[in-house]
C-alpha cells in the first residue's frame with residue numbers, strides 16, 4: 546500500500562495520539578515533541594484503543610487505557626504486563642504539512 550496521507554501534522558498535539566482506520570488497518574500516530582510515531586492501535590492484550598492511552602512524551606511510551614500495559618512507541622515493544630506481544634510499527638514522515646504513514650508494514654529505518 547505504501548505511504549498514505551492521514552492528517553495534518555499540526556492536528557496531533559504533543560503528548561497525544563490520534564487513531565485511524567485505513568485499508569483495514571487500525572493504527573495510531575503519536576507525537577512526542579518533534580517526533581511522530583505510528584503503531585498499530587489495538588492493544589495486544591485485549592484490543593483496547595491505544596490512541597486513547599496516556600502518552601509519556603519524554604520516554605516515547607503509551608500506556609493502555611484499559612489495563613495499563615506500556616508500549617515503546619519507537620519499537621512497538623510491550624514493556625509491561627498484561628500485554629506480552631509487541632505492536633506493529635509503521636514508518637511515518639511529514640511532507641507538505643501532512644502526516645504520511647507507510648501501511649506496507651515495514652519497520653522504519
Ligand code: FES
Pocket residue numbers: 588589590591592593609610611612613614626627628
Ligand atoms: S487491553 Fe491493553 S492492557 Fe489490557
